[in-house]
Amino acid sequence: MTPQITTAAPLVPDNPTLTSLRDVAAGCRACDLWKTGTQTVFGGGAREAQVMLVGEQPGDREDVSGEPFVGPAGKLLDHALEEAGIGRRAAYVTNVVKHFKWEAKGKRRIHKKPNLQEITACRPWLDAEIAVVRPKVIVCLGATAAQALLGKDFRVSRQRGRFVDSPLAPFVTATVHPSSILRGSPESRAAELRDFVADLSRVPPVL
Ligand code: URA
Ligand code: SF4
Numbered sequence: 108m109t110p111q112i113t114t115a116a117p118l119v120p121d122n123p124t125l126t127s128l129r130d131v132a133a134g135c136r137a138c139d140l141w142k143t144g145t146q147t148v149f150g151g152g153a154r155e156a157q158v159m160l161v162g163e164q165p166g167d168r169e170d171v172s173g174e175p176f177v178g179p180a181g182k183l184l185d186h187a188l189e190e191a192g193i194g195r196r197a198a199y200v201t202n203v204v205k206h207f208k209w210e211a212k213g214k215r216r217i218h219k220k221p222n223l224q225e226i227t228a229c230r231p232w233l234d235a236e237i238a239v240v241r242p243k244v245i246v247c248l249g250a251t252a253a254q255a256l257l258g259k260d261f262r263v264s265r266q267r268g269r270f271v272d273s274p275l276a277p278f279v280t281a282t283v284h285p286s287s288i289l290r291g292s293p294e295s296r297a298a299e300l301r302d303f304v305a306d307l308s309r310v311p312p313v314l
Contacts, residue, residue, distance in 0.1 A: 112224075113137050116231040123235050125154055132205060138228035140206035140221070145170045150201025150236050157314050158193055159242035159276070160184070161233065162202045162284060163251040167216050170207035176200045180285040184248075187285065187300065191307035197314070199240050203255045204229045218286075226255050237275060244310050245276045249284025257281060268306035270313075278313050282306035 115137040120127050129149040135141060148165035151174055160176075168178030176184055181200075188198060204225055209216040221229075233255075237245070247253040253261045256279070257271060263281050273279035283306075288299045 112227065114228045114231055119231050119235050123239055125150075125236070125239055128232065128235050128239065132232050135205070135229075135232070138206075138225045140204065140208050140225055143209065144206035146173050147205050148173055148175055148202065148207070149205060149232070150199055151175050152199030152201075152240075153196060154240055156199035156240055157197050157243045158310055159199045159201065159237065159240055159245045160188075160248055161245060161252040161256065162200070162248045164202050164204035164218075164221055165207045166218060166286075167207065167209070170209075170216075175202055179289055183285040183288060183300070187304050187307055190304045192311045193307060199236070199242065201233065201236055203233060203252050205232055220251065226251070230255070242276050243314060244278040244280070245273075246307065246310065247279075247281035249281075249287065252284075253281035268309060270309070278310075280306070280309065 115135050118131050118135060120131060132147045132149050135147055148169045162176065165175060166178045166180060169175055185195065188195065204221040208219045208221050208225065210219050247256050250263050253263050256275060257273065261281065263283060267282045268280065270278050270280050283303060288296060288303060291299050
């Protein structure tokens with residue numbers, strides 16, 4: 108018997124809109140993360156957005172607010188987008204996994220990496236977002252997004268900032284996750300931010 112693989116696919120409506128997707132995803136229980144997350148954190152941005160930025164999963168702040176990239180990593184991302192000349196209105200931001208996965212450490216909730224089963228379960232939401240927005244450029248932020256979208260052999264450290272052939276969009280690339288810059292030492296941060304902005308700066312010329 109083949110093992111049952113549960114995904115969100117049966118929930119995705121025909122002819123979806125961002126609003127209908129968001130509404131249905133709010134009740135998703137395709138993996139166990141809904142039990143410990145506060146709410147589904149769906150992507151955000153305009154349907155007309157030309158650039159889609161894909162992170163790993165919502166963080167603590169996003170879990171509470173229900174919106175993606177509103178915490179410290181989101182602030183850094185906003186700043187870098189502005190530096191790179193990508194208007195906030197041109198950008199749609201989302202995540203590979205739409206519930207916050209965490210473990211308790213004292214009173215804090217520490218981010219825990221989603222596993223392949225959770226990534227697979229949640230993938231239909233991301234595919235539906237891509238189908239509705241049809242971005243010209245997709246930017247994977249960090250290894251989880253890059254490996255989910257570009258294959259498990261993709262290495263951000265070696266391949267960041269380059270456009271790669273992909274059926275997902277005319278231009279697809281990957282760079283580091285903004286959280287990784289925040290985790291770095293204060294001395295390394297300026298250089299890492301500069302490299303992050305340099306990667307994002309490749310986007311406006313192809314829009
Ligand atoms: N990190 C992510 O990958 N996504 C968010 O929405 C916030 C932090
Ligand atoms: Fe559904 Fe994704 Fe949440 Fe799992 S993480 S319950 S697949 S929305």
